[in-house]
Amino acid sequence: MNRLDNKVAIVTGAAGGMGEAIARLFAQEGAKVLATDIQEDKLKAWVSATQKEGAAIEWQKHDVASESDWQKVIEKATNLYGRIDILINNAGVYPPGALTETTALNDWDKVLGINLTSCFVGTKLCIPSMKSAGGGSVVNISSIAGIVGGNGPAYSASKGAQRLLTKDQAVELAKYNIRVNSIHPGGVLTPMTEFMVNLESSDELLRNMCPLGRIGNVMEIAYGALYLASDESSYTTGAELVIDGGLTAR
Secondary structure (H helix, E strand, C coil), rough: CCCCCEEEEEEECCCHHHHHHHHHHHHHHHEEEEEEEEEEEHHHHHHHHHHCCCCCCEECCCCCCHHHHHHHHHHHHHHHCCCEEEEECCCCCCCCCCCCCHHHHHHHHHHHHHHHHHHHHHHHHHHHHHCCCCEEEEEEEEEHHHHCCCCCHHCCCHHHHHHHHHHHHHHHHHHHHHEECCCCCCCHHCCCCCCHHCCEEEEEEEHHCCCCCCCECHHHHHHHHHHCCCHHHCCCCCEEEEECHHHHHH
């Protein structure tokens, strides 16, 4: 407990799944959290319940593809808590079954805007506050799709670029003690992936998915984010933390 005492964190895509798990865990570990998502009702419901339990957590409706929305989020976090120490770029979309030949340019642009450009804009706007605070931690929730192919052109491109954006910003921002790292989940049960698990109803298929023989859960990603957000990882930047049950080890 208290691994994030006196830290201020923004967590995007926090209406459910990995984002919600990360935001909840950070609050439990002593952080002051601003949870954001475009799904306002879902976000507000769980944050309001958590506030009643005494957690220092607030919410903000947020389209991560919008620079003006990002400016509102940064302003709210600094007005509420005085600074920003941690940014978790978790928001993302996954178009299942996408192929190059059938992907419209508008769909390509939408995926890259949400999955990639949002990380650039969010990190850019957080830098002044982190510099003033003497440092910070940015964690980009990428995917094994940023390492291996087969997940659709726009999604794979966005996650691969997110991986390299992480490394570039890690080099650039190290002089300010701002660390930038990425997490690459494999198969994790979230609202975005539930439909795929339902399609793959066979236990054998799930067992064969990765060497550990099961699908991951959101807390396994949240604890990885906690490590990278905390001072325990003070010598870690530009790293990619793969949490995939061994899938990419083959």
